[in-house]
Amino acid sequence: EEFSGDGVWRYAAALPFDEGVTIREGNTPLYTVPEIEAEADVADLRVKHEGANPTGSFKDRGMTVGVKVADRLGVDRLACASTGNTSAALAAYGARANTPVLVLLPAGKVAAGKVAQAALHGARICEVDGNFDDCLDVVAELADRGEAYLLNSLNPFRLEGQKTIGLEILEQSRDAHGHLPDRIVLPVGNAGNTAALYKCFRELVEAGELDKSEVPKLTGVQAEGAAPMVEAVENGRDYVERWDDVETRATAIRIGNPVNAPKALPGIYDTGGTAVAVSDEKITEAQRMLAEDGVGVEPASAASVAGLLKLRERGDIDADERVVCLTTGHLLKDPEAAAEAGGDTTPVPADADGVLDAL
Numbered sequence: 001e002e003f004s005g006d007g008v009w010r011y012a013a014a015l016p017f018d019e020g021v022t023i024r025e026g027n028t029p030l031y032t033v034p035e036i037e038a039e040a041d042v043a044d045l046r047v048k049h050e051g052a053n054p055t056g057s058f059k060d061r062g063m064t065v066g067v068k069v070a071d072r073l074g075v076d077r078l079a080c081a082s083t084g085n086t087s088a089a090l091a092a093y094g095a096r097a098n099t100p101v102l103v104l105l106p107a108g109k110v111a112a113g114k115v116a117q118a119a120l121h122g123a124r125i126c127e128v129d130g131n132f133d134d135c136l137d138v139v140a141e142l143a144d145r146g147e148a149y150l151l152n153s154l155n156p157f158r159l160e161g162q163k164t165i166g167l168e169i170l171e172q173s174r175d176a177h178g179h180l181p182d183r184i185v186l187p188v189g190n191a192g193n194t195a196a197l198y199k200c201f202r203e204l205v206e207a208g209e210l211d212k213s214e215v216p217k218l219t220g221v222q223a224e225g226a227a228p229m230v231e232a233v234e235n236g237r238d239y240v241e242r243w244d245d246v247e248t249r250a251t252a253i254r255i256g257n258p259v260n261a262p263k264a265l266p267g268i269y270d271t272g273g274t275a276v277a278v279s280d281e282k283i284t285e286a287q288r289m290l291a292e293d294g295v296g297v298e299p300a301s302a303a304s305v306a307g308l309l310k311l312r313e314r315g316d317i318d319a320d321e322r323v324v325c326l327t328t329g330h331l332l333k334d335p336e337a338a339a340e341a342g343g344d345t346t347p348v349p350a351d352a353d354g355v356l357d358a359l
């Protein structure tokens with residue numbers, strides 16, 4: 001019954017299994033975004049839209065592998081801490097595997113679409129009086145005590161699946177214009193994707209499939225109110241100091257303790273990338289710009305585009321670069337943020353003249 005050979009599982013050779021617990025994840029579009037490309041003034045700009053995954057974020061790529069491992073192990077309970085998307089994905093994949101799911105969410109700080117997904121897919125949802133990092137501390141302890149199988153990005157099998165973002169970007173770029181991207185700009189929370197992409201490219205170099213000079217520069221973007229990775233990179237450090245107080249409209253990346261930093265920072269340094277923090281205002285602006293090119297994303301995803309524009313303005317990114325921005329989650333994940341960023345509605349009577357009068 002399990003389907004393989006498409007999307008993420010097309011790359012089974014780079015994964016620990018031939019097939020996973022699948023809802024047909026991966027194979028997401030690499031869009032052109034003409035208006036933003038012109039604004040950014042780079043040689044080529046594409047947007048890899050992970051919102052097109054089954055549950056609307058890149059988390060599905062990790063869960064298809066991670067839940068398969070849990071299935072093989074025969075665990076009784078899957079668990080994660082989450083700013084929302086991980087919980088939505090785990091709830092769906094856990095349902096698919098018939099394994100109970102426990103999710104710990106920071107109370108009042110998770111976007112409505114994500115809670116709705118976790119609820120409908122039948123996860124047990126606990127709202128914690130604390131932020132995401134507190135939730136992760138608790139769920140890691142539950143896992144240590146043998147009470148649950150942890151499916152946050154601390155779980156290395158999650159990152160194996162997320163490597164396929166890098167494989168798709170390389171293949172799609174080559175197909176689109178015959179060149180590999182010079183740079184990948186992505187939002188950073190726990191830095192799982194940054195670590196996964198770095199591992200993906202390292203493995204390709206080791207296999208002789210990619211020259212080291214061709215590895216895209218990994219460029220991380222955080223919100224100003226939650227930017228411990230940026231602080232580390234700006235100070236040339238190989239470790240991150242935890243921020244206890246974090247705040248941003250981009251609740252998906254409202255994270256003060258990026259647990260994959262030890263794997264991600266070497267990726268940023270070795271590829272010649274960088275990290276940058278952007279304001280919530282710029283994130284909203286970028287969300288609108290993407291929407292004007294027809295691409296609907298949640299705020300955290302728009303951080304990648306805001307980061308590109310800021311680095312380009314600073315001269316840290318050159319005009320001759322080919323860039324891919326990763327947009328990690330779908331617009332409908334956070335309908336409130338989308339409605340606020342968008343235009344107003346107009347009340348009209350139920351007749352054509354009334355509508356025309358109001359326009």
Ligand code: F0G
Pocket residue numbers: 057081082083084085086087153187188189190191192193194252253298300301328329
């Ligand atoms: N973008 C979105 C939409 C996310 O949901 C997340 C992480 C990130 C970016 C950051 O990715 O951790 O690989 O650097 N969301 C997690 C969650 C924390 O619980 O859904 P990262």
